[in-house]
Amino acid sequence: MLRERGITKSSLGRDEFLQYAWEWKEKYGGIILQQLKKIGCSLDWDRTSFTMDDEYYQTVIKVFIDLYKKGHIYRGKRMINWDVRAKTALSDEEVIYKEVQSKLYYLRYQITDESGNPLPFSPSGDGGITIATVRPETILGDSAICVNPNDERYKHLHGRFAFVPLINRKIPIIPDEYVTMDFGTGALKVTPAHDMNDYQLGQKYNLEIIDTMNDDGTMSEAAQLFIGEDRFEVRKKIIPQLEAAGHLVKMEEYTNQIGFSERTDVVVEPRLSLQWWVSMKNMAAPALKAVMHEEINFHPAKFKNLYRHWMENIKDWCISRQLWWGHRIPAYYTPDGEFVVAASIEEAFDQFKIQNTKYKIADIRQDDDCLDTWFSSWLWPFEVFKGLSHPGNAEVKYYYPTNTLVTAPEIIFFWVARMIMAGYEYMDEKPFNDVYFTGIVRDKQGRKMSKSLGNSPDLLGLIDQYGADAVRFGIMIASPAGNDILFDESALEQGRNFNNKLWNVLKLIKMWEGRQSPNVDVEPANGTHHSPLTTHDFALAWFENRLNQVKSQVNEMMVQFRLSEALKTIYSLVWDDFCSWYLEWIKPGFEQPIEKAVYEKTLVYFEELMQLLHPFMPFITEEIYHLLQDKKDDLCVKQVAPLQAFDKSILKAGDLLKQVISALRDARNKNQVKPKDTIKLHIQTADVADYQTIENILRKQVNAELITYASSTVANTIVVAVEKDKFFIETDQQLDTATLQAELLKNLDHQKKFLESVLKKLGNERFVQNASPEVVDLERKKQADAEARIKTIEESLQNL
């Protein structure tokens, strides 16, 4: 926003900058809420909260002071990015990395022998070690030379010393795995004051930190040489001097990434500076325990490992940020650098007075830095209910600990871990029971969505294009907990198509609204007696049981946070079981009435399907729920009915029916029987009664004009074997016996191989002895079934 208006941050004072920041917040902060509403998040929109709200802000400050008093907050040194022109620290976001053509200088240092005496130095002889650097001016701050301990070239030098060229300061040669053997010469100069990584090494080996630079980028007195001259001037000047003294071995062209200040475009200088820290060890202990002992459950659980590793090796938390927007650190300084921590400048001055300060309140200055954004966010689970500003209030008592945190795995340390710590520190209790980690959405190339890449999908645009429910569907179907999802619009298309399907179901059922017949008992062709209620008993009973079964499955999945699986299951229930099977089974003929009982049951089923689907697709399901019948209640608040038991035998019968229908359709297809051509179907089975109950369905589904029961083979027919039963398709079509035979042989081969594998298992004595009886029984059943199928197929082959 500022950039658009041509304003730079440095041209503004702090107060003016904050004005702009608030303006931005008011304008854009609402956009994300708008998006959440549009995608159907079911939240209490009257109770949004912001960490910079007055009361929350004060709580953050209170917590800082509290932790400081407890001794958990302290000041310590840390490497930061320094802008030598603006003479200010930069946040990481303000550093712009550019690829730069540099030179890599190979410099040779004089070394000592084993007893620490200098070896004679010559540009090529034994008495030296060569390092490579792009910043030769920093050698004046060297504290050590480091080599990889496994590097044969330098093993003899471990424990010896080297001398910094030109100033001859004696520094140790140390071995550490940090050094890469194949970069440069394999020997690294260590300059703790001017390089992040070198600083770490310095800490590890307790090396001297020699700050050779002033805050304006000129050399300091500690450098001994070139004092007061600019770092880049020094780089130019030092090379000829090194060359003259025989230290310069060679120069190479080298491309590297260098950080530039966003504000002044000068090269950023890593610099040690005083920052604020929170010590973490004590707070981490209960937070680690909570997750390891499953008082707090991670979904998926694989993140427990990650969490444990981090918590066991936790480092102190640097909470100061060189920013203006945020919670300003409540530390106050006198001009000579003394400081106190206090809620206001007045309180700070009171503290200074106790220390008999010579300064006036006007001399006191507050810390310029702000707190890390997570230092406010970690209080969220309780302070959002004002649990710290108004301890023990009714809301925090009711809501805390909260149920489930939904968040991204990338902030498991930044946010999740710290909320848990803050929960135990300030509430003496965990902040939530479950943590659900969503996947990170990536683009088709697998890249993370980011503002700078500009590859984030335009959510509102996608909603316009596909609909909110379709977008929700597309994202949820593809994202099991904690796995990244590659954003692919084809999943949204699937969602859109599903919406379309649901509308069409509504359309179909609506067509039946004024077209019901009383329940009739259609006399079946063969005169067998059917139930007095309806000929659709089987379809109704089957779907009702199937619905109850899926409800149980979905319930189980939801409890375990397996959301994408739950959605897939519901999707398949609606599209396959309800639409492709059930509705086709009960659908009356053209302009025929539907039986009242069937119609009413169908309404109930469809409503229940909408309720099952509602959490995933709230808009369309709510709409259909109300369009279907006048309703006083809303799906979004409707309680879910208790789960009901289901009858497995009827589900099995349904599966068999589906299998028979598919097999017969396949046979029709393969024999080029046109969809419109009717067939005569002859069934050879031991269970005639079973087929009679589903005869009407079967006739409709395979377009048969007649179904009879045969006691033996029917000649000149297409033979289809399903389980132990045989089906003979009689048609006017010329039969292609070769194709039929090939099909049967293929099937026979498959069954035989299967039987073979089962027999091999059962023939293994150790299997029969060790496996559980149920498993062995199952194998025996597989054997019997396979043998029966083989017999059927063989008989069919003989008939050809």
Place this chain on the structure above:
RNA sequence: GGGGGCAUAGCUCAGUUGGUUUAGAGCAUCUGCCUUACAAGCAGAGGGUCCGCGGUUCGAACCCGUGUGCCCCCA
């Protein structure tokens, strides 16, 4: 440099205590259908040494080891 993860159909991915009729879905592909809810659809089909190797086990996509290739987080 430290840590974590992934590898299953052409593509994107499911597959939870190792045994569920010798692996599932969507998309893509092929065949046949404009069949009065739906062509954004219907009915079918094909497609997989579950990354390589070794081990544990009566039994491994699943557990262990190892190799290879990718990804992420932290520094």
